[in-house]
Amino acid sequence: MPESSINIFGAPVPVFRVNNVDANIAYYLNALGFELRWRASEGFACVARDKCSIFLTDDNQSRAFSLARQASS
Numbered sequence: 001m002p003e004s005s006i007n008i009f010g011a012p013v014p015v016f017r018v019n020n021v022d023a024n025i026a027y028y029l030n031a032l033g034f035e036l037r038w039r040a041s042e043g044f045a046c047v048a049r050d051k052c053s054i055f056l057t058d059d060n061q062s063r064a065f066s067l068a069r070q071a072s073s
Helices: 021-030 061-072
Strands: 015-017 035-041 044-049 052-057
Touching: 021 035, 021 044, 021 052, 035 061
Parallel strands: 015 052
Antiparallel strands: 035 044, 044 052
């Protein structure tokens, strides 16, 4: 099989719907040692530690995926 036809998958990134994005960011940073990778809006952010990334949103996932695409561009 030619190399160009091989699919390569990245790590999955869970999307956690939370009541308070700011409080959850603070918890992941201060209690679990994550870093804030980026923030697309008040209601959507990505925290990461080593090779683990987690999306935090206070809205539905369809909006979250749209914001993630914008933030990574």
